[in-house]
Structures are given as C-alpha cells and as structure tokens.
Amino acid sequence: MKNEKFEKQLTEWRQYLHMHPESAFEERNTSEFVAKILTEIGLEVHRNIGGPGIVASFKVGDGPDIIGLRADMDAINLTEEGIHPYTSKNPGKMHACGHDGHTATLLGAAKLLMERKNFNGTVRFIFQPAEETGKGAIAMIKDGLFERFPVDEIYGIHNMPGKPAGSISTRVGGFMASEDNFVIRIKGQGGHASMPHMSKDPIVIASEIVLALQTIISRNMDPVVPAVISITEFITDGIRNAIPSNVVIKGDTRSYNSEVQRLLEDRMRTVSEGLCKINGAECHFEYTHEFAPTVNSANCVDIAVKAARNVVGENNVDANAPQLMGSEDFGVFSQKIPGCFVFIGNGDDSEGVGNVPLHNSFYDFNDKILTIGAEYLAELIKVRMPK
Template identity: 65%
Template sequence: MTTEDFDQQLVRWRHHLHRHPETGFEEKKTSDYVASVLNALGLEVHRGIGGTGVVANLKVGDGQGTIGLRADMDALAITEDATGRAHASQAPGRMHACGPDGHMSMVLGAAQLLAERRDFNGTVRFIFQPAEEHGRGAKAMMDDGLFERFPVDEIHGAHNMPGMPAGHFATRSGGIMASEDNFVIRITGRGGHAARPHMGVDPLVIGAEIVVALQTVVARSVDPGMSAVVSCTEFITDGIRNAIPTHVTIKGDTRSYAPEVQALLERRMREICMGICQAHGAECRFDYTHEFAPTVNWPECVPTALAAATAIVGADKVDANVQPMMISEDFGAFLRHVPGAFVFIGNGDAGQGGVPLHNARYDFNDTVLPVGARYFAELARIRLPR
C-alpha cells in the first residue's frame, strides 16, 4: 500500500466512524466495525470486554515484551451542527465531538502498519475502550480482567488537542490531566409565600451563600502550589415567581491532580455546606463521587513517547513539558495499574481544527491521522526492537 493509499484509508475509516456515533456502552456497531478491520488485518480479536470493548493481539517473533495501544470509542449526546459536512453524524442527538473517531482510526492505522511490516519483536495489544466520556469504561474493562487476560508491560494513549498546531506533540512526566469529582448538594428549607419570607426557611438564599462560600475552598484551603478547581454548574429549585421554594439542588464538579487535594476538597466542601445549612435551620445532603482518576504519566515511559514523536515529526514539534490541563481522561484509571504515558496531538490552531472539543461544530483534523498512526506504530518498534 502506498503512502497516499494508506492516508486515504485512514480518512475512510474515520469518516465512517464519524457518521455512526454511539454513546458509552452502546458502541455495538462501532465495535463491530473496529473488529472487522482488525480481523481483516489478520489479528487475534477478542470482543465484549467491559461491555463493548475490543482487544486485538499481534505477536511477531519470540520477544517477551508487550505494549498496549489504546483508543476510546464513545460519542457525546450532542447534535452536530455541520451544514455541508459530507461525513456528518447520521445519529440524531449524537456526535463524535471529542475525536474518538480519529483516535480509533489512528490505532487501526498503527495495526495496519505493524501487521504489514512486522518490524518489531514481541506482542502489541490494540485496546479499544468504551465509555470514556463518563469515566466508566476503563474500570469496566479492568473489572472484566483486561490486564489479567491481556497483560501489558506498559500502555500508551493519545488525544487530539484543538488550539495546538496540527501534528505537534505535547506531554510531560507526572500529572498531565486532572481528576474529576462530581458533587450534588441538596438543601431542604421551608417554602412559603414570597410576600412573607419570615414564615419560611429560604433554601434559595442559603444555596446562593453556599455557591459563594465554595469559592473560598481553593483560595483559602488549598496550598497555592497545588492545582484545584471547584465549579458549581447547576442551580435547581422547585419555586415559582411568587413562592419561596422548599428544595434547592446545586450540582458541579471539582478538578485536581493529587489524592490529598481531592480529599481536602471533599472535606471542606462538606463542612461549608453542612455548616451554612445548620446556621439557617435548613437540612443538607452532600454527595461527592469520584468520576475520573488523574492522568499521571509514569516518568520511565515518557522518554519512549518523546522518542516516538520526535522520530515522526522532529524535535521542533515536540513539547516535553506541557502545562498540565484541568480536563479529565479515563486513561488515568489504566495508569493507576500499569505503567504508561499519554500525549496530546495538535488538531490545529485555526479553521476547523481549532474548534473546541465538545462543540457541536467540532471535527477531527484528517491531516493528523497518519501522524498519529505512525506515532503509535513507532512506539511498538522502540519498545519491542527486533
């Protein structure tokens, strides 16, 4: 296959996947398609891991080393706004607005390159993970025995990044993406007539006080040398214009990199919410859940990622110490169990490539596909030399 044919094949895969998005744990047609490509390449394919997950194995030579290359599969519940886009989503209310269609195509491309050239010695496992967007798929695959059934010495992943020049790479040792914890604060007061507020306990005013008070957690409780974010994103009441509500629900999330910061945020937020409600005579229920683990690259694996990226695009297009981001990725759950590294690949800083993730007009930059495919294949060659 010529370079041009290979590049066009990547685009065909990506456009097909983009037209047929499926959300977390519903990726049945997606996994069917991925498995069919892997089977056609002659790989040993395993289905149904963690629900809809797929693992394909390619062994060459007698090497004992094993590397995992991972791609996410699930779409978002967003209606695509893409007038004139020939490969736009054909599934109402769903689209690949974060790039898993591209990530899958890059890992499929690496599988094709390695299957054709067989220029390594060992085993490569191609891991296609469901339900990344809500932080459930990695755990589901591991609960289903992923690393017991398909052990790896290390695992690697990548995510496109709008705003970075197309095809550039960025990574770092240590924390590169944050944890995400979700919280729900339920306040129960005593509703009544808006003209007689003294007869009730107003949960709306109490909730407003809590939202403001929570902004002090990062400013006054977290070490300034550590990173954290607390965001209240929903404020829901059962009131009407002339009635003070009885119930208020506040929802949101927090981001951080260190387990001790996660614990601090939960403790201080709970204390503030309970204290304010008690002071006003209201009831409070505070729920705090851990959704995403922080993505923390293993220092011993980052040099391999840097070497592979440099071999593909040159040192001038590789950032070895990128600023950590407060976004979250389910890949972090894998890194709590096995060594590995995660990189960002620039999707473009202008035009279509620069449209933000999770935007209805987002699209993966097709020019990045061969760069990512060759990067993943190069990782295998470096870690599993002949």
C-alpha cells in the first residue's frame, strides 16, 4: 500500500541534499543533515569516521548477525544545467550521480526498520564520503570502521539510468570493474622538424607504444576474460616546426580481478620500457590502483535477489545482469567482507524520466524510486535476519 507521507518525506530529504551538494571529503553539511535525521529517528550516531563518514547501529532481539547497509554521500565538480526548484545552490558542484538519492534511500530504510522492528540481529547504517574519488571507503576502513563497528556482510545500491524505474539487477562475482590509472613518460631528443634524423622522436616511439598496448588485450588475455586499456591523453612539449623531447601518455585500465590487474601492469610496463629502449629513449612508467573491482558474494546475492523479488516482483529483478566496466568504491568493502551491490533502475526512454546518463549536467535522480529502494533495503534485513 502506497505511503504518501513517507514518499513525501524521502523526496524532501533528497531534494534538500540535491540543493546542497558537497564533493569528496567536504560533505560536512551533508553529514550533519544525515546525523540530525538519524538522531530524530532514534538512532545513536557516530560521526567523523574517515572524515565526514557516519555510522549508526540498531539492534533488535538477540540475533548474533550484523549486517551493514551502505550509501555514498558525495557530489561531483560539475555545473548543473537542469532547472528544478531544487537546483544546486553550490556553484560548480552537483549531484550528477544520484548519491543524494542513495543517502535519502538509506535514511528511509533506517526509518522503516526503526518503526517495524521486524528482524532479529543488528543493522549498521554506513554513510560513506568520497566515493567518486575512490578514497572514501579506505579512509573509513583505516579509521577503524570494521574494528569499531564489525559487520558480517555489507550491501549497497546505485541508481541506473536506462533501466526501468524500480527494477533491480545484480549478479554473482565481478559486477563492476577495477580502475587502474597509468602514466607513461617518454624522454627522447627533440630537434628541428626538417632534420628528424638528428632527433629521437618521442612521438613516433609513443605511437608505437599506444598501438602495442592494444595487443595486450587481444594477445595476452584469455578472450573470455573482460579487460580494457584506454589511452585518454597524449601530451607533448613540441611546436609546429619542432620535434618534441617529451611525450606523456595517460589512461586507465578496467578488469575484474587482481590477477588480470597484475598482468596488465606487468605487460604494459614491459612493452613501454622495451620500445623506449629499442629506440634509445628513456621511459618512466607509473601505474596506480584507484578502484577495486566490486565482486558480489553468491550467498549475499541470493539474499538480495529474494528481497528484491519480494518488493518489486520476479519480473522486475535480473539476477544475472551484465557486467559493467564502470567502477564503484563499494569494491573496497567487498574485498574485506562478503557483500552484494545492486542497481535500481532510474528510468528508461519509455518513461521519459530518469534516463539522462550519470555524470551529465542535466541528470536528476528519480524521486519515484526512493520508496522502492528503502523498502528493498528494509526487506533485505528482514530476509537476512528473520525473527
């Protein structure tokens, strides 16, 4: 039965957050807003975990299990172009990924669970900063998150434009990819464009490297194992009539497990350094791990799928959704503790709302899915820790 008062409350929370976006580790107003609502609901709030992060716990009965529910709070540095009564009031910042909706959804789940008390165990509500930078989860963990607030499993959600509003999708195993960044610095010898024989042209060397990197996927990877290498920047210090001395290549890689990450890094380093050596140039290779892959536990997926079917019906649940090469900071949690991450459809073309892509300046979270998300998270706790 539709609860219009509850739906209105969640919408007000979400739209307030949308008007006041804060980017990574700056979520002080957001954190205070969340803490205020949790306190009003009746929960004891723990602040300043990994920066502005928040944890609140709620125990019912004597069940030994402890389940974590996580939402991200940060916005991105983007100027909003959509016009709403709740358009961003913070210049150059907007909730273009729907974290305002995720936060409001988890607050709604907390409210439902506090009212219903229909489970036996402990639930922890985890509000994480700095998801977009891939630094928030590890900051909370380093600040003693799981020592101070241990959990047996952890669950998270993310809206997904292009999927029917309120539909829920997930899969066992690798669901979202890692993101590793690389920088290849090539130092050759510049010279006049009319006398290339007197130079060690780093553009030619760098071009060889760019082409050779593509063969790592096609000739070193098992064809059934997904991975991506993308060159996104090619920078020189040359001018129109001068061959440069330096070229910088930047980009990222995506994959679903640590073995593939190591293979990509090792082969990319070997290819880059080898081609530079052959051509008499210097090479400096950097490779950093920014986002861990999000890998769903089979047991946790079973729980999530059962809860989803109870809320939205079997026809609106995809338990074997395609993998996505995008990255999510939830992956750090799933490396430490079994968990499951799901997508909740934000709307597709047929609905005419909610289908603007993430990180687009016209994006907006679909308020119609707030109660669905809250009911799903509350049902998940009921299914996982029945009375």
